[in-house]
Amino acid sequence: MARLVRERNPAWKGGRRQRRDGYWLIWTEAGERLEHRVVMASVLGRELRDDEIVHHRDGDKSNNDPRNLEIMSQAKHASIHAPELLARRNGHRGQFNPRAKLTEADVAVIRSNDASGRALAARFGVNPSTIHRIRNGSGWL
16 A cells, blocks of 8 residues: 555645745755755755855745845844844833833823822823832833
8 A cells, every 4th residue: 555645645735834934844855944945055056054044135034036035144144134133122112012001201200200109000090010110210111
């Protein structure tokens, strides 16, 4: 009895599947490999070294068109993506946090106001402990 592997299996999709992070994996004789690395190796006519990074110029991890791929060092790749990573990390701080109830102006008022923590909490619709953390510098930028 023939095993239902690859093309003989009715669920076979050509040996290509997308990972959760957006990269495509393809089946090769060497096993499953990242498609963008296989495409770049084909363009170069050689296998990639471990220290060579394949960058997607348009930022779309699923776009493995050779014109969209560029080979570079890890350091150069990191320098390209560092600004967006920093913006993403810092973009969710303070009033830019999707769950923020206060603005920077509100925080300035809280820090300069002598009213009780409970009164300010009621005024701004936050917990009194939030007012306390803002005043002692541990709860806001």
